[in-house]
Amino acid sequence: MDETSLKKIQTIIFDYDGTLHDSTANYIAAFKMAYNYLIENKKADPREWKDEEITKWLGYSSKDMWGNFMPNLDVEHQTAASKIIGEQLLKKVLAKEAILYTGALETLGYLRDKGYQLIFLSNCSEKYMNAHRQAFQLNQYFEDMYCTETFDYNAKYKIFELIEKQYKDNFLIVGDRIQDFEIGHYHNLVSIGCNYGFGSEEELQQSDLRINDIQELQDIL
Structure with a gap:
């Protein structure tokens, strides 16, 4: 992958479970x-x-x-x-028993402060998303938060088509499953795969770049 592709990134779409949250x-x-x-x-x-x-x-x-x-x-x-x-x-x-990966919030804060638009997009219910929003004050970091339930559990790449025009061009996808990397494949976007999440090796091979720790994004971006 050409490093200039990363330098052009303005908006980052994050998966949640297996990317930021260790569920x-x-x-x-x-x-x-x-x-x-x-x-x-x-x-x-x-x-x-x-x-x-x-x-x-x-x-x-x-x-x-x-x-x-x-x-x-x-x-x-x-x-x-x-x-x-x-x-x-x-x-x-x-019960405050949900756990984020070490450095997850710090990394989101770092990226936010560098001027990236951060978007939450998870295959979850609205109740689940809103509970985590409140528990970890995620509104401090994400410009918008979306869950697939709101879109009748459509595929993420289809949801992207409905929301992309609201944000700056040059998107980056960060996730751990094929559902995340499909966004990149269908829309010709750069994707980063999280080795520490729940995706198989076969799935992760579909990403453009791979990380072993969410905090690595601070070095990459």
């Missing part, structure tokens, strides 16, 4: 609770889970997660299980 422990606990509900209702068989088998769903919208994980599960139980996950994650935020 590993909280999501695993919530997922297991939802799966136990399905077992109790005879919709799933008991089994042991490896952490990576669960965290691979982070970054997916609820709709896409269930469509891939248990596509034959009826809508009623999908909805109930999703509600369990969502409620548990909200409880963790309200």
Whole structure:
């Protein structure tokens, strides 16, 4: 990638889970609770889970997660299980048990102070986004915050088409999943992949540049 591409960047779109927020422990606990509900209702068989088998769903919208994980599960139980996950994650935020990656807020502050427009775009619900907005005072850093629920869980690259004209040209995408890098592919934008997040090696290879720590952005930009 040509370094001059980074020098032209004016607006940075950030994913959240796996990029700024380390949701590993909280999501695993919530997922297991939802799966136990399905077992109790005879919709799933008991089994042991490896952490990576669960965290691979982070970054997916609820709709896409269930469509891939248990596509034959009826809508009623999908909805109930999703509600369990969502409620548990909200409880963790309200209990101040949500954790950002080390240096995440400092990096956002650094980029904001350098004049970049920062945009939040996450595959999450509005309640989840707003709870984190309040918990970490994210309005201090982001010019705008968007979640896919607001757009009927459309793909991020499609949402980008609806919002891009509001911001300065020359966008940079920072995330950890294919849903983030698709924005770059469809719109010819530079993307940075977060090795520490939840994306597979195959997904991360779709990014233009990769980092091992969110704080590396302070050296790159």
